[in-house]
Amino acid sequence: MAEARTGTRRQRVEQKEQAIIAAARAVFQEHGFDGAKIAEIAKLAGVAEGTVYLYFENKNALLLAVAAEFYDRLTRDAAEGIKDLPDTAAKLTFLARHHMERVAAEWPMLGMAMTPAKVSDEYRQSEEYQLNRTYVEVFDQVIRDGVNRSEIRADLPLSVVRDLFYGGLEYGARTMRMRPSKTDIDETIANFMLILTAGMFVPPVQAEAGGGADKMQAVLSRLEKVAGRLETAAD
Secondary structure, eight states: OOHHHHHHHHHHHHHHHHHHHHHHHHHHHHHHHHHHHHHHHHHHHHHHHHHHHHHHHHHHHHHHHHHHHHHHHHHHHHHHTTOOOOOOHHHHHHHHHHHHHHHHHHHHHHHHOOSSEEEEEEEHHHHHHHHHHHHHHHHHHHHHHHHHSSSBBBTTHHHHHHHHHHHHHHHHHHHHHGGGGGHHHHHHHHHHHHHHHHHTBBBBBHHHHHOHHHHHHHHHHHHHHHHHHHHHHHO
């Protein structure tokens, strides 16, 4: 009986915390960090203002909690989404769409949460940095697996490939927010993948020497089909 009561109390605490985080996300997105008021967050969450401070020390702690919840969902959905995909090209295409769509949707909040200078030693020790590292590890593992299967060149530094991938996508997400009516996400992702993979994937002859000829041919076939669809759409 005592265990049941403890479990129920814990559930109520967790539900209240999630309600506060959800309210904070909405208020931050509407008013920005400086304009957000704890009183408004509390009202939206259905709790007293003092209750918010029982869970979170200040607005910075609330913002970090919102960012942590976002990155947790982003990471879980990325890992789940690629789990059953057949090859590196398919996995990278999924990750590209996943990242661009989610970043475009959450752009204001991410801009607030990731303001600290990313080149500083302090940032590398921060929780924000660790959240980001956990997320991009999904991408890193796809690249490592592609190298092991002789689909991706082994001489490319992983950090450079990662920066090109996410840097390009985040600029694309910014463009999509600025010109939503003129941005076709399918076409954008297809073009992005064609350009990215042109210098990243192992040429067929080298892939055959590495034992990955069949896999490489499948990758090239997928990319050729994407290019064909784009040409048809342009006609």
